[in-house]
Amino acid sequence: MPEPALTSDHPLSLSGALTLEATADGSFTLFSEDFGEWFHSRAGAYTEAYTTYVEATDLTQLAQAESLTLLDVCYGLGYNTAAALATVRQVNPRCNVHLVGLELDGRVPKQAVESGLVAPWWPEIQGILAQLADQGQVNQSLLYAELRLGDARQTVQALVDEGFQADVIFFDPFSPPHCPELWTVDFIRQVARCLGPQGKLVTYSCAAAVRAAFLDVGLHLGPIAAAGRRWPGTLAQWSPAGLNPLARQEQEHLQTRAAVPYRDPSLQDSADTIRHRRQQEQAQSSLVPTSQWRKRWLPSKG
Numbered sequence: 001m002p003e004p005a006l007t008s009d010h011p012l013s014l015s016g017a018l019t020l021e022a023t024a025d026g027s028f029t030l031f032s033e034d035f036g037e038w039f040h041s042r043a044g045a046y047t048e049a050y051t052t053y054v055e056a057t058d059l060t061q062l063a064q065a066e067s068l069t070l071l072d073v074c075y076g077l078g079y080n081t082a083a084a085l086a087t088v089r090q091v092n093p094r095c096n097v098h099l100v101g102l103e104l105d106g107r108v109p110k111q112a113v114e115s116g117l118v119a120p121w122w123p124e125i126q127g128i129l130a131q132l133a134d135q136g137q138v139n140q141s142l143l144y145a146e147l148r149l150g151d152a153r154q155t156v157q158a159l160v161d162e163g164f165q166a167d168v169i170f171f172d173p174f175s176p177p178h179c180p181e182l183w184t185v186d187f188i189r190q191v192a193r194c195l196g197p198q199g200k201l202v203t204y205s206c207a208a209a210v211r212a213a214f215l216d217v218g219l220h221l222g223p224i225a226a227a228g229r230r231w232p233g234t235l236a237q238w239s240p241a242g243l244n245p246l247a248r249q250e251q252e253h254l255q256t257r258a259a260v261p262y263r264d265p266s267l268q269d270s271a272d273t274i275r276h277r278r279q280q281e282q283a284q285s286s287l288v289p290t291s292q293w294r295k296r297w298l299p300s301k302g
C-alpha cells in the first residue's frame, strides 16, 4: 500500500535486459530492466497466476458456461492466460474460449517459451503459448486466441470499437509507480468498456489511486487475497453483488491524497508526465494527507 518514490522514466521502445529468476514455488519469472521490476511476486509466479487471477475470479464456476471471453491485459510470459486455459480445459473441456492478450513487448512471451519457462504446463497449453508468441493467433475448434502487441492504451481502443465484452479481465501491469500509464482513470475507463455487464476484473493492486480510478469509472470493488503479497488485491465489477466489503483501513485510505488517481487524458503521455500531473493534483487536493492514515494504520512506518 505505501508507494515507493520513483523519479526515472522508461522508454516505450524496449531494449533493456530481461533477467531470469526462480520464485519460491519453483516457477521462473523475469526482471525487466526497462521498468525496474519483477514480472511476478517472487513468492511464486505460477501460484500468483492461479490464486490472484484464476481463483479470485471464480473461473472454475464461470467455465461451466458454454463460452467464456477473457481479456489478459499485460500478457507478459502468458502465465495468467495459461493458468486460465488449463483451468477451463480441466473443469469443462467443451467450453468455447475467446481470449485476447495485450502486450507491449513481444520479446517477453517469446523468451518465456524459448527459455522453457512454460514447460510445466500440459503440452496443449505450451503449444498455445508458443503459437501466440510466434504467430499472435490460435484458431482451434474450442479456442480463438489472439496476442495483440503494442501499447495497450492504443490496442484497447480497437477492442472497444469491436464491442469486445469480457467475462473476465486479468489486469496485471507493473506497479503504479513504475508504470503509471496503465493505471490512469482514462485507460481504466477504456478497459472497463470491455468488461461485460456480469464480468469480473481482477488485479493484484490495492493502491488507493487504482481503486479510486475503478470507482471513478463506475465499477464496484472488493478485496481479494493476492498470493505472495502483503496486501490484498482488488476485484472490480459493475454489480456490487458478491463482493467482499472493504476493511475500515481500506475505506479510509480512499479518503486520503493517495486516492488521487493518475490521469492521461490523451492516452499517450509519458510516465514522468503522468506522475508529475498527479503530484500537482495531490498538492492541491482537499483530501487529508496520507501521512495521517499511515500513522493510524501503519504506525511503524510513521
Ligand SMILES: C[S@@+](CC[C@H](N)C(=O)[O-])C[C@H]1O[C@@H](n2cnc3c(N)ncnc32)[C@H](O)[C@@H]1O
Residues within 6 Å of the ligand: 038, 039, 040, 049, 073, 074, 075, 076, 077, 078, 079, 080, 081, 102, 103, 104, 105, 108, 150, 151, 152, 153, 172, 173, 174, 179, 181, 182
Ligand atoms: C507484471 S508484467 C505481466 C505479467 C504477466 N501477466 C504474466 O503472467 O507473465 C507487466 C507486463 O506489462 C507489459 N507492458 C508494459 N507497458 C505496457 C503497455 N503500455 N502496453 C501493454 N503492455 C505493457 C510489460 O511488457 C510486461 O510484460
